[in-house]
Amino acid sequence: MPVQEYTKSTLPCSILNIKPSVATENEDAPLLVWIPGNPGLLYYYQEMLQHLHSKHPDWEILGVSHAGMTLNAHSNTPIFSLQDQVDHQVEVINNFSHENRKIIIMGHSVGAYILQKVCLSDKLVGSVRKIGLITPTVMDIHTSEMGVKMTAVLHYIPPLAHVVSLLSYVFFYWILSEGLSRFVIDKFMGCGSTGYQAVLSTRILLTHKQFVRQSLGLASQEMKEITTNWEFQDEFINYCQENEIFIWFLFSTKDHWVADKTRTHLSHYYKDKIKQERLKIDVTDKIPHSFVVKHAEYAVNTFF
Numbered sequence: 001m002p003v004q005e006y007t008k009s010t011l012p013c014s015i016l017n018i019k020p021s022v023a024t025e026n027e028d029a030p031l032l033v034w035i036p037g038n039p040g041l042l043y044y045y046q047e048m049l050q051h052l053h054s055k056h057p058d059w060e061i062l063g064v065s066h067a068g069m070t071l072n073a074h075s076n077t078p079i080f081s082l083q084d085q086v087d088h089q090v091e092v093i094n095n096f097s098h099e100n101r102k103i104i105i106m107g108h109s110v111g112a113y114i115l116q117k118v119c120l121s122d123k124l125v126g127s128v129r130k131i132g133l134i135t136p137t138v139m140d141i142h143t144s145e146m147g148v149k150m151t152a153v154l155h156y157i158p159p160l161a162h163v164v165s166l167l168s169y170v171f172f173y174w175i176l177s178e179g180l181s182r183f184v185i186d187k188f189m190g191c192g193s194t195g196y197q198a199v200l201s202t203r204i205l206l207t208h209k210q211f212v213r214q215s216l217g218l219a220s221q222e223m224k225e226i227t228t229n230w231e232f233q234d235e236f237i238n239y240c241q242e243n244e245i246f247i248w249f250l251f252s253t254k255d256h257w258v259a260d261k262t263r264t265h266l267s268h269y270y271k272d273k274i275k276q277e278r279l280k281i282d283v284t285d286k287i288p289h290s291f292v293v294k295h296a297e298y299a300v301n302t303f304f
Helices: 042-055 082-096 110-119 145-156 160-175 178-189 196-206 209-225 230-242 260-273 296-303
Strands: 004-006 013-018 031-035 060-064 102-108 127-134 246-254 279-288
Touching (some): 013 082, 031 042, 031 110, 042 196, 110 127, 110 209, 110 230, 145 209, 160 196, 160 209, 178 196, 246 260, 279 296
Parallel strands (some): 031 060, 031 102, 102 127, 127 246, 246 279
Antiparallel strands (some): 013 060
C-alpha cells in the first residue's frame, strides 16, 4: 500500500493505511498508529511499515505524516507548530478509531514527543494499550550532539528554515538533474543498495521548499520546547499507570540526537516509576537514530 494524500483532515497530510490480512474474531483489529520523526514524510517509513505488517498481519496499520508534509500542500503552506502536529495527529487517528478500540501507538524521534502529547489529549478516541518510543527525543534534545549544532546554527542564522528551503530547491530541483541529485544524496547519506527508498524520499524532501521550511521550522521549535521537563514526564507516566498501558523504549547508543546522559536519566526515571511488567527498555548499538534508512527490516524483526 503506497503513501496516499489524505483529504479528511483540517491540515494537509498523507497517510499509509494497511488493512489487516488476518481476521480477528468478534472484535476490531488493533490499530497501530505510527507517528514519524522530523521531517515527517511517510515515504521514509514505507518499507518499515510493510515489514511491520508482515510481522503483525492482524493489525491495522496507520502511518500519519506531519501536517504540511504531503505533495498536495501549497508551496506557501505555513510552518505548523508542535501543538499543531499534536492536534493534527489526534484528528486523523480519531477518523480511524472509535470508543474502546485497542490502539498501539509508536513514535520515532520527535514523533515520540508528539505521541506523549497525543496520549494526554482529552480528545483522543480509543483505548491505548501499548506505547513505543523509538530513538525518542522527548527531553533535552538541545544537549545532544546534533542538538548543540542545530542550536548554534539557529542562533547565528535565525531565518534558517527559509534560507535553506530556497537554496535546496534551487540546487536539487533546478541545477541538478534527477539522476545526479539521487547520486549526490546517495553518496552523502551512504545509503548503498539497501537505502534506495531513503534516497527517493530525501529527493522529494529537498525538491519541495515547503517541506524543508516545515522541517527546519519545526526543528527550531523542538530545540526550545523539548528541554528538561520531569513534570511532563510524570504526567505521561501517571496517564500510562492509570490506564494500565505498556511502555516500550528503543534507544540507540549511536544516537546523535539523544545524549547518553539523557538516555540514562530517562531509563532510570521510568524504571523507578513504572512496574517492571509494564515497561521494557531496549538499548542497542546495532541501529542509528534514523534506522529506517538502512536498518528497517532488522529493527522490525529484532525489536518490534
